[in-house]
């Protein structure tokens with residue numbers, strides 16, 4: 334009798350552990366029948382401001398970003414990404430390929446880390462964002478020729494897989510780097526190159542001012558192309574209501590937004606962990622069904638990183654609670670639907 338009661342109580346709790354209390358199955362990386370998110374959602378499409386499944390149902394994807402692949406590329410493998418899918422319930426992985434600071438332009442072999450990420454994501458049935466991580470190089474036109482060459486190659490090799498999401502310009506920045514002057518012309522050129530090979534996978538475009546000025550892009554969006562979204566980035570310790578207002582303005586103007594990077598820390602990647610402020614943001618993203626990816630998988634010891642200093646030095650996954658930072662424990666719980674986001 335006692336065992337029976339325990340069975341009645343514990344089993345359903347165990348079964349619901351990943352799906353959270355009453356959480357919709359659409360938030361699962363793998364559903365109860367063993368179907369992966371890509372099995373279920375298929376070829377993504379954009380309708381109005383919403384990211385939708387192949388069948389046209391609005392969805393919100395959630396997942397993790399790599400850290401700079403030149404520093405933390407050891408996590409861009411099937412063991413770690415598989416662990417993140419099965420234990421953290423990620424539906425999307427972002428491969429952040431810096432251009433400078435030891436990135437692709439200076440060190441082209443870094444591309445292998447992107448390839449490893451893509452191959453793992455295809456095997457695991459999750460989506461993968463191929464991130465051309467414009468940052469200290471500011472103006473995306475500086476390496477436009479390289480970007481076209483790179484994305485053409487990725488599209489030729491992998492464009493037929495629905496898993497692929499192209500992020501063509503992480504964070505354009507600098508006073509002289511404007512939407513109309515540099516970013517939009519760059520985006521149109523790169524989108525043209527990708528579309529001549531891959532007609533339909535999602536392409537995400539960076540916005541001015543470190544991907545914050547989505548309202549500016551919304552006044553002059555890219556025309557005549559389908560399945561385009563725009564990036565909004567925020568760091569909970571630095572950005573708040575003012576940036577959410579910008580996002581709302583852009584949404585009102587019809588701009589589809591994908592948060593390809595956000596952190597629980599301040600904009601430096603450190604400076605504390607701001608969980609209450611993060612929850613306000615997560616609630617905002619949920620309300621608008623905006624997909625998001627959290628920065629980042631690193632053990633360098635900065636607060637936005639999900640691992641504590643020096644944990645998992647070999648990139649094997651199978652992390653214990655003690656391997657996780659404060660941010661890591663929080664994000665894992667959010668992804669597993671164990672923290673209720675209103």
Ligand code: IDC
Pocket residue numbers: 434468503504543566568594600601602603628633635637
């Ligand atoms: C940061 C890393 C940090 C690294 C730095 C190098 O967290 O360890 O030293 O890059 O430039 C972004 C960028 C992202 C930044 C992150 C935090 O897209 O590359 O990573 N951030 O500063 N935009 C806003 C914040």
